[in-house]
Amino acid sequence: MVVLAKGELEQIALPAAQPPLAHVRAIDLSAAPGPGRDAAARALVSACEEQGFFKVTGHGVPLELVRAVEAAAAEFFALPQAEKEAAAGRPLGYGSKRIGVSGDLGWIEYLLLGVTPAGALPAASFASWTLPCAGAAVASSSEHPCPLRDLLEEYAAAVRRMACGVLELMAEGLGIGPADALSRLVSDGESDNMLRVNHYPPRPEMQGRLLTGFGEHTDPQIISVLRSNGTSGLEICARDGEWTSVPPDPDAFFVNVADALQVLTNGRFSSVKHRVVVSSERPRVSMIFFGGPPMGERLAPLRQLLGDGGRSKYREFTWKEYKSSTHKGRLATDRLCSFEN
Numbered sequence: 001m002v003v004l005a006k007g008e009l010e011q012i013a014l015p016a017a018q019p020p021l022a023h024v025r026a027i028d029l030s031a032a033p034g035p036g037r038d039a040a041a042r043a044l045v046s047a048c049e050e051q052g053f054f055k056v057t058g059h060g061v062p063l064e065l066v067r068a069v070e071a072a073a074a075e076f077f078a079l080p081q082a083e084k085e086a087a088a089g090r091p092l093g094y095g096s097k098r099i100g101v102s103g104d105l106g107w108i109e110y111l112l113l114g115v116t117p118a119g120a121l122p123a124a125s126f127a128s129w130t131l132p133c134a135g136a137a138v139a140s141s142s143e144h145p146c147p148l149r150d151l152l153e154e155y156a157a158a159v160r161r162m163a164c165g166v167l168e169l170m171a172e173g174l175g176i177g178p179a180d181a182l183s184r185l186v187s188d189g190e191s192d193n194m195l196r197v198n199h200y201p202p203r204p205e206m207q208g209r210l211l212t213g214f215g216e217h218t219d220p221q222i223i224s225v226l227r228s229n230g231t232s233g234l235e236i237c238a239r240d241g242e243w244t245s246v247p248p249d250p251d252a253f254f255v256n257v258a259d260a261l262q263v264l265t266n267g268r269f270s271s272v273k274h275r276v277v278v279s280s281e282r283p284r285v286s287m288i289f290f291g292g293p294p295m296g297e298r299l300a301p302l303r304q305l306l307g308d309g310g311r312s313k314y315r316e317f318t319w320k321e322y323k324s325s326t327h328k329g330r331l332a333t334d335r336l337c338s339f340e341n
């Protein structure tokens with residue numbers, strides 16, 4: 001449940017304007033090696049250059065898994081508020097209406113968790129996270145496995161594999177090597193990956209006005225992979241500043257170029273500004289995998305993308321440094337500008 005005081009509701013209310021529909025390119029990840037895959041790699045690079053946004057089909061993530069996670073998430077969000085609050089935490093865990101710590105509000109409740117690839121670190125935030133069990137009588141423990149927690153873990157692993165496939169195809173399209181030049185940053189045992197499940201309840205009656213679900217921002221990581229149910233609401237901002245509405249496609253995954261990838265490509269790709277506007281009487285549920293590098297990873301434009309005598313537009317910084325800078329600001333802040341040369 002999202003409960004906003006009257007003043008807070010005013011802060012997130014929007015005029016009832018419906019932007020035009022976005023044209024979103026579809027990239028088939030299953031294209032076989034050869035001319036089909038080369039064409040997919042070129043189309044992916046063009047989409048990243050022009051929009052910083054595209055969707056993938058042929059992604060290999062089982063749709064039964066996606067539907068099972070979404071159903072378990074819907075059950076979780078239907079739990080009594082006090083039970084959800086038991087999983088509350090900052091920044092990880094359950095949250096409602098407050099995004100980040102700097103005062104951003106939205107018509108949203110969510111689960112946010114760390115999903116570092118298994119290996120070097122203990123099973124990420126799952127280890128310490130007490131998540132009430134959707135559909136189970138007893139809160140999670142090893143004796144009473146929590147279906148939502150297990151499903152989220154399985155889902156995150158499947159989407160991480162797919163995100164790595166996207167980054168490999170991207171490296172091919174950019175003509176850079178080795179093949180895992182980009183994907184290794186997300187698949188490393190210490191990569192700082194996160195998973196977010198957002199629930200936007202139907203909007204309350206407000207004389208036709210709409211509500212901000214998630215205010216405009218770019219994602220700080222390398223790549224974000226988003227899946228949503230059939231309810232619209234996601235909007236992207238084109239380079240000319242025009243906002244367009246992304247037609248939902250529950251069978252595909254949407255991919256955002258995020259800030260760190262803008263840096264790695266020396267600005268050839270730019271992170272896409274996006275937001276969620278709640279205009280529907282139906283709930284929207286979205287699940288986003290954020291692929292981030294290990295905390296100590298030094299980020300700077302890849303030499304192969306600088307070209308002869310090319311100048312690096314960004315100074316080198318660690319992901320830890322960038323991440324802590326993001327947490328100091330508001331959602332809409334342009335965070336990269338203070339890392340420019």
Ligand SMILES: C=C1C[C@]23C[C@@]1(O)CC[C@H]2[C@@]12CC[C@H](O)[C@@](C)(C(=O)O1)[C@H]2[C@@H]3C(=O)O
Binds near residue numbers: 102218
């Ligand atoms: C207001 C904020 C929420 C956010 C951290 C920040 O200070 C600025 C970036 C926000 C964002 C956007 C993408 C992801 O949803 C997120 C988890 C992230 O890594 O950066 C959120 C952060 C958050 O909700 O804590």
Ligand SMILES: O=C(O)CCC(=O)C(=O)O
Binds near residue numbers: 198214276286
């Ligand atoms: O919920 C959505 O569709 C997008 C949310 C988003 O941009 C985010 O969580 O960073």
Ligand SMILES: [Fe+2]
Binds near residue numbers: 217
């Ligand atoms: Fe986002």
